[in-house]
Amino acid sequence: MTKGPEVAGDDGLLQELRVLAGKVDPIPSDTVFAARSAFAFRRIDAELAELSEDSLAAMRAGEAGEEETERILTFTVGERSIEMEAMAEANGWRLVGQLVPPTQGHVTVRSGSGDHVDEFDTDSLGRFANSVAAGGVSLTVTWADGRKADTQWVVL
Amino acid sequence: MDEGSDLAALVKQAGDGDQEAWDDLVARFNGLVWSIARGHRLRQADAGDVVQTTWLRLVEHLDRIRDPERVGAWLATTARNESLAVIRRSSRTQPTEDTWLEVIDPNAPDLDATLISTERERALWQAIAMIGERCQRLLRVMMSDPVPSYQEVSAALDLPIGSIGPTRQRCMESLRKILPSVGINPS
Numbered sequence: 001m002t003k004g005p006e007v008a009g010d011d012g013l014l015q016e017l018r019v020l021a022g023k024v025d026p027i028p029s030d031t032v033f034a035a036r037s038a039f040a041f042r043r044i045d046a047e048l049a050e051l052s053e054d055s056l057a058a059m060r061a062g063e064a065g066e067e068e069t070e071r072i073l074t075f076t077v078g079e080r081s082i083e084m085e086a087m088a089e090a091n092g093w094r095l096v097g098q099l100v101p102p103t104q105g106h107v108t109v110r111s112g113s114g115d116h117v118d119e120f121d122t123d124s125l126g127r128f129a130n131s132v133a134a135g136g137v138s139l140t141v142t143w144a145d146g147r148k149a150d151t152q153w154v155v156l
Numbered sequence: 157m158d159e160g161s162d163l164a165a166l167v168k169q170a171g172d173g174d175q176e177a178w179d180d181l182v183a184r185f186n187g188l189v190w191s192i193a194r195g196h197r198l199r200q201a202d203a204g205d206v207v208q209t210t211w212l213r214l215v216e217h218l219d220r221i222r223d224p225e226r227v228g229a230w231l232a233t234t235a236r237n238e239s240l241a242v243i244r245r246s247s248r249t250q251p252t253e254d255t256w257l258e259v260i261d262p263n264a265p266d267l268d269a270t271l272i273s274t275e276r277e278r279a280l281w282q283a284i285a286m287i288g289e290r291c292q293r294l295l296r297v298m299m300s301d302p303v304p305s306y307q308e309v310s311a312a313l314d315l316p317i318g319s320i321g322p323t324r325q326r327c328m329e330s331l332r333k334i335l336p337s338v339g340i341n342p343s
Contacts, residue, residue, distance in 0.1 A: 010328040020277055021299040024259045027190040031204040035186050038211035039178040048216055153212040155205055
């Protein structure tokens, strides 16, 4: 199907706009870097613990205040879950978490562009606490029976 | 080999741990993801977050994408959802500076030698700011590089594929009608 002259003219004008957008509204280089660096979060021998509950998502649009100071998240993998309460601090967030069922596990917290890593064991009841800067966060949990899961990346 | 099977191969290779394949996917679709975020009138920082989150979603789902040949549309849908999530999360009013429409200041003198806007460029951008919001979003998405497929545009805007062509034509017509008022003679 051949295009009429008007549509062909549209193509030309749109291409002109495309070139212009590339010049005046390009992707910032640090955003390109972040996109490439996302590959570092590839799961290796770990399942994905998806976000099953989020207090922020449960709010209707417009209900969220200027800044939310508390957020409750639950990640689920099979019959296990990781519950987390995030409380705003001066430079980021304080995470207080609980593995469900309550058993001990090993936790790795990745934040920033994945370059900031904290690693620790929970207590015997699966509880833990950690501080992270504002931005994205993902936890890797390894249980005593060897099962391993990465929580989906969430921006706090 | 058509692009669909190229993309499916890249998705598989990335899933097997190939960083280069991943970088190829980023090079191919980052423009689209950015355009979708900016098209939703997000400021640069928020659009950057959408880009990062969208790629993180892909990394999480590399092993479970049903149609890897259509990873472009998958990314477009994800970018759209993340953009809407940002809008929901932010406070009541949306900023009116630092959106993509404000990047060219029609009143600024040509002080920056590396970003000199010709009169025509300024006028074009001014004209876009005067059309309807839905057309603005459509055009910003269609301005992404490389040229997005109608499937990707459909996913980006949640519009039926069959309506993209006619909507594009209507929006371009709206734009053309405004051009004389900003000093551009229709060519």
